[in-house]
Structure formats: structure tokens, C-alpha cells
Amino acid sequence: MIFSYLIDKQMNPSGQQCPFCNSTALKKFSAHASDTAVPCSVQMVECTSCISAWQWPFHRSEKESISVFDDAYETGAEDSYFDPIKREAIATIQCDFIINQYPRTGKLLDIGCGDGSFARIMANNNWQVTGLDPALPHSVNQQPSACNIQFVRGTIDDISDNELYDVITLWDVVEHLENPQNLIAEAASRLIPGGLLVIETGNYQSAGRITAGYNWWNYQLDHRWYLAPPQLQNLMKESGLCDFRLADRVMRPWWKGRVDIPMPRLVTLIKSIVKRPFCFIDELQRYHKLWVGHTEWKEWGGLEIMTMVGRRPLT
Numbered sequence: 001m002i003f004s005y006l007i008d009k010q011m012n013p014s015g016q017q018c019p020f021c022n023s024t025a026l027k028k029f030s031a032h033a034s035d036t037a038v039p040c041s042v043q044m045v046e047c048t049s050c051i052s053a054w055q056w057p058f059h060r061s062e063k064e065s066i067s068v069f070d071d072a073y074e075t076g077a078e079d080s081y082f083d084p085i086k087r088e089a090i091a092t093i094q095c096d097f098i099i100n101q102y103p104r105t106g107k108l109l110d111i112g113c114g115d116g117s118f119a120r121i122m123a124n125n126n127w128q129v130t131g132l133d134p135a136l137p138h139s140v141n142q143q144p145s146a147c148n149i150q151f152v153r154g155t156i157d158d159i160s161d162n163e164l165y166d167v168i169t170l171w172d173v174v175e176h177l178e179n180p181q182n183l184i185a186e187a188a189s190r191l192i193p194g195g196l197l198v199i200e201t202g203n204y205q206s207a208g209r210i211t212a213g214y215n216w217w218n219y220q221l222d223h224r225w226y227l228a229p230p231q232l233q234n235l236m237k238e239s240g241l242c243d244f245r246l247a248d249r250v251m252r253p254w255w256k257g258r259v260d261i262p263m264p265r266l267v268t269l270i271k272s273i274v275k276r277p278f279c280f281i282d283e284l285q286r287y288h289k290l291w292v293g294h295t296e297w298k299e300w301g302g303l304e305i306m307t308m309v310g311r312r313p314l315t
Contacts, residue, residue, distance in 0.1 A: 011178075011179040011180070011181050011182075013045065013054045013055070013056045013058075013224070014056055014057070018047035018049065018050060018052065019054070020047065020050050020052050020231045020234065021047060021049055021050040023047055023048075023049035023050065025047065025048045025049045026045050026046065026047055026048070027045070027046045027048055028043070028044065028045050028046075029044050029046065029214065030042070030043055030044070030214070031044050031214045031215075031216070031219040032214055032215045032219060033059075033219055033220055033221045034215075034216075034217045034218070034219055034220055035220040035221055035222070036221060040059075040221065042055050042059055042219055042220070042221060042223075043055065043056060043057060043059075044056075044219070044226075050228075050230065050231065051204060051205050051228060052204055052225075052226060052227055052228060052231045053204055053225075053226040054224060054225050054226060055223065055224045055225075058178070058224055059221045059222075060221055060222060062178065065176065065222045066134050066135050068221075068222065069135035069222070070135045070137075073114060073115050073135060073136075073137040074137050074138070074139070076115070082114075082115070084115060084117070087114065087115055087117040088117050088121075089253045090117075090118075090251060090252060090253065091117035091118035091120075091121050092121060092253075093251045093252070093253060094118050094169075094171060094200075094251050095118065095121045095122055095125060097198075097247065097251060097307070098122065098167060098169070098198065099125065101167075101196060101198070101245075101309055102166060102167050102196055104166075105125070105126045105127050105128075106127065106128070106165070106166030106167065106192075107127070107128045107129075107130075107163075107164070107165045107166050107167075108122055108127045108128065108129045108130070108165060108166065108167045108168070108169065109129075109130050109132065109159070109163075109165045109167075109168045109169070109187075109190065110122070110129065110130070110131045110132065110168075110169050110171070111132050111133075111156060111168060111169065111170050111173060111183070111187060112132070112133055112170060112171060112172065112173035112176075113131030113132055113133045113136065113151070114133060114135075114136075114171075115137055115140060116131045116136070116137075116140045116151055118131075118169070118171065119131035119149060119151070120149065123148050123149035126148070127148070128148045128149075129148065129149045129150075130149075130150050130151075130152060130159065130163075130165075131149065131150070131151045131152070132151075132152045132154065132155070132156065132158070132159065133151075133152075133153065134153065134154055134155055136151055136152070136153040138153075156183065156186055156187070156190075159190075163190065164190055164191065164192045164195070165190055165191060165192065165195060166191075166192055166195050166196070167191075167195060167196045167197075167198065168187045168190060168191060168195070168196075168197050168198070169197075169198045169199075169200075170183070170184075170187065170197070170198065170199045170200065171198075171200045171251075172200055172201065173199075173201075174199060174201050174225065174227070174232075175201045175202060175223045175224060175225050175226065175227070176222055176223065176224060177224065177225070178224060180225055180227075180235060181235050181238065181239075184197070184199070184235050184236060184239045185238070185239040185240075187239075188236070188239040188240055188241055188310075188312060189239075189240075191312040192312070193312055193313065193314045193315065194311060194312060194313075194314050195311070195312045196309055196310070196311055196312075197236065197239075197241060197309070197310050197311075197312070198307065198308075198309050199232060199236070199307070199308050199310075200251060200305060200306070200307040200308075201225075201227055201232065201305070201306065202218040202223070202226060202227075202304065202305055202306075203227075203228055203229070203300060203303050203304055203305060203306040204226040204227060204228045205228035205229070205230075205293065205296075205297045205300065205301060206228075206293075206297075206300070206301055206302065206303060206304045207261040207290060207293055207301050207302060208257075208304040209304065210286060210289045210290055210293060211286070211290070213282075213286070218304070228297075228300070228306075229246055229299070229300045229306055229308065232306070232308050233308060233310075236308065236310040237310075239310075240312065240313070241310030241311060241312060241313075242310065242311055242312075242313055243310065243311040244308060244309065244310050245308070245309040246299065246300060246303075246306060246307070246308050246309075247303075247306070247307035247308070247309075249303075250303055250304065250305045250306075250307075251305065251307055252305065255305075257302050257303075257304075258302040259299065259300065259301075259302045259303060260294075260298050260299070260301060260302050261290060261293045261294045261297060261298070261301035261302055262294065263291070263294050264287055264290040264291050264294065266287075
């Protein structure tokens with residue numbers, strides 16, 4: 001993960017306006033943090049106008065976040081996000097996606113490369129790969145690697161400005177940044193004309209988030225920003241990219257869901273109210289949100305994790 005960018009006025013989470021749409025219709029709430037064994041809450045702010053959210057105040061400093069991920073990648077706990085077997089399975093799907101989006105081989109920069117699983121698979125597919133992460137496990141550089149791959153324990157500031165890439169990937173990175181706009185702009189500037197920037201992050205405008213309420217798995221201590229396709233596309237567009245494409249699936253081998261949100265069934269609402277009459281208002285609000293999602297988020301509401309591709313113009 002990358003944590004090297006300072007907050008500026010455009011992405012100020014402490015202000016009284018939404019950083020994405022400038023609305024003052026903000027709602028504060030506490031959510032359960034899913035990434036800790038000890039019960040803990042994160043303090044959230046939601047823009048009820050554009051339906052995005054962010055953590056404020058930040059639970060951890062950047063230095064603390066790097067230390068947490070440093071330990072997690074080295075440990076590689078079984079069945080966790082850091083499990084090497086799970087990361088290999090995810091990376092295989094991500095590799096297939098990139099090859100379909102950019103059929104010829106070239107130079108790839110994987111920002112926030114974690115344990116290097118995706119970078120190694122791409123190198124084995126004849127790409128010239130640089131894997132970059134400030135929490136890069138020390139063991140990665142001790143593993144045998146192909147001659148067309150290098151790993152850098154650092155940030156994009158540690159890569160030469162003269163290096164341009166055919167594809168740059170940000171898998172599960174932007175939600176961790178204090179200012180994702182800065183890194184997206186910097187990454188876009190490192191692309192060759194016609195090159196692709198690929199960004200994956202959680203989707204706040206998803207049925208899964210609504211259904212889970214304040215216990216959504218994506219509420220985590222190190223997740224600072226909760227975007228949806230409109231906000232992510234705008235950030236990429238402001239960085240000079242174009243021709244945006246949203247993947248029609250989640251890059252996880254166990255995901256079997258739909259892209260769209262099915263119309264919520266009234267009978268399901270009635271059953272929920274009968275089962276939990278003391279939560280009548282909550283169930284009614286959830287039903288309404290799902291109905292709105294079905295109407296307004298048809299193209300992405302079923303994706304709890306979204307992947308968006310943007311292209312640098314040829315001229």
C-alpha cells in the first residue's frame with residue numbers, strides 16, 4: 001500500500017463540504033472495523049448527495065499503517081487478505097483481466113504490489129514489471145525472480161520520472177491514501193500515450209454495503225476513502241484520462257454475484273419486519289436504499305469491489 005501523499009484543499013476530509021461534489025449534506029456515523037480482532041469502531045462521514053464516504057478523523061497515521069501492513073505481509077495469516085494462496089488466486093484473475101484489456105506485452109508498474117504475487121504472474125507472461133510498495137516484505141527480494149521484474153520498497157517518488165509504462169495498476173490502494181487524487185494524477189503522468197491506469201477499490205454504492213449496514217466488511221481501520229464509480233471516474237478524468245471502462249465482475253475467485261441490484265422484494269421486507277419488529281424503521285430504510293440503488297446504480301450496484309480502467313489520450 002502507498003501512504004505518501006499530503007491532504008490538500010481538493011481532498012480535505014475535515015471540512016464541511018464533500019470533497020467530491022461540494023455538498024454540505026453530510027452524515028456522521030460509527031461503523032464496526034472488520035480488520036481487527038479487538039472490537040473497534042471507525043468514525044465515518046457520508047455525503048448523502050453523491051453517496052460517497054470517508055473516515056474522519058483518521059484512525060491511524062501513515063507510519064502506523066505501513067507498520068501494520070509490513071507485519072501482515074510477513075505473517076501471511078491463513079485465509080486472510082494476506083494469505084499467499086488467496087493472493088495468488090486473486091492475482092491470476094487480475095492478470096487475465098489486464099491481458100484482455102491490453103493484449104500486447106509491455107512495461108507495467110504495480111503500485112502497492114503487496115507480496116508481489118500479481119507482479120510475478122505478469123512477469124511470467126513476458127511483461128517488464130516493477131513492483132512498488134513501502135510495506136514490501138523483505139522476503140520478496142530474497143525469492144528467485146525472472147530477469148524482467150524488479151521490486152522496490154518505497155513510493156512512486158523512488159521511481160525515475162523518465163520511466164513511462166504501458167499499464168499502471170493500483171489494486172486496493174486508493175482507499176488507503178490521505179489524498180488519492182495526487183497519486184492518481186502522478187500515475188497518469190507516468191503512462192505512455194494510449195497507456196492504461198487500472199484502479200481497484202471498494203464500491204460504496206453497492207447492495208452489499210446497504211445490506212450489511214454498519215457491519216460492512218469494507219469498513220476498516222486503514223480504509224480512509226469509500227468511493228463509487230462516479231467519484232473514481234471523476235478523479236481519473238481530472239488526471240487527464242479518458243475512455244473509462246468498469247469491469248463487470250469482482251476480481252475475486254469466490255465472487256458469484258451480479259453487476260446490477262435486483263429489485264428489492266416487498267415480501268422480503270415484510271418477512272424482515274415480522275422477524276425483527278423492533279427494527280421496523282431500520283428495515284424500511286434499508287428497503288428504500290436498495291430500491292434507490294436498483295434505480296440509480298444499475299450498472300455497478302452488485303459490485304462490492306470495483307475495477308475501473310482509464311486510458312491516457314494518444315495526443
